[in-house]
Amino acid sequence: MLMTxxxxxxxxxxxxxxxxxxxxxxxxxxxxxxxILIPWFYYALLESSRNQATLGKMxxxxxxxxxxxxxxxxxxxxLRHFSKFISAALLFAGFICIxxxxxxxxxxxxxxxxxxxxxxESL
Numbered sequence: 001m002l003m004t005x006x007x008x009x010x011x012x013x014x015x016x017x018x019x020x021x022x023x024x025x026x027x028x029x030x031x032x033x034x035x036i037l038i039p040w041f042y043y044a045l046l047e048s049s050r051n052q053a054t055l056g057k058m059x060x061x062x063x064x065x066x067x068x069x070x071x072x073x074x075x076x077x078x079l080r081h082f083s084k085f086i087s088a089a090l091l092f093a094g095f096i097c098i099x100x101x102x103x104x105x106x107x108x109x110x111x112x113x114x115x116x117x118x119x120x121e122s123l
Contacts, residue, residue: 039081043080044077048076066114067113067115080112087106
């Protein structure tokens with residue numbers, strides 16, 4: 001039934017009434033692509049890359065690693081990205097706890113077992 005609603009089709013109830021979809025397919029596609037897929041691939045691919053950082057993190061010489069100073073896997077970077085929604089949903093308390101934890105980890109970092117740190121100076 002959910003897929004029929006997303007496809008902008010008609011659903012016929014048991015009593016014969018026609019139920020129209022709530023959201024037209026272009027709106028659902030826009031939300032899916034622009035708000036979910038593009039940011040997910042951006043953060044997960046770049047944070048699991050050789051640089052271990054997004055473009056903004058690279059500009060400020062910040063990297064993301066696992067707890068053993070290793071490179072993130074795509075799965076762990078994906079977990080970290082989607083855990084940010086949990087941090088935001090709790091009235092941003094997941095981000096506020098960065099200032100109060102031992103290793104300055106947000107809730108999303110604790111969930112994904114990651115650390116964010118400044119790069120070491122290279123000569």
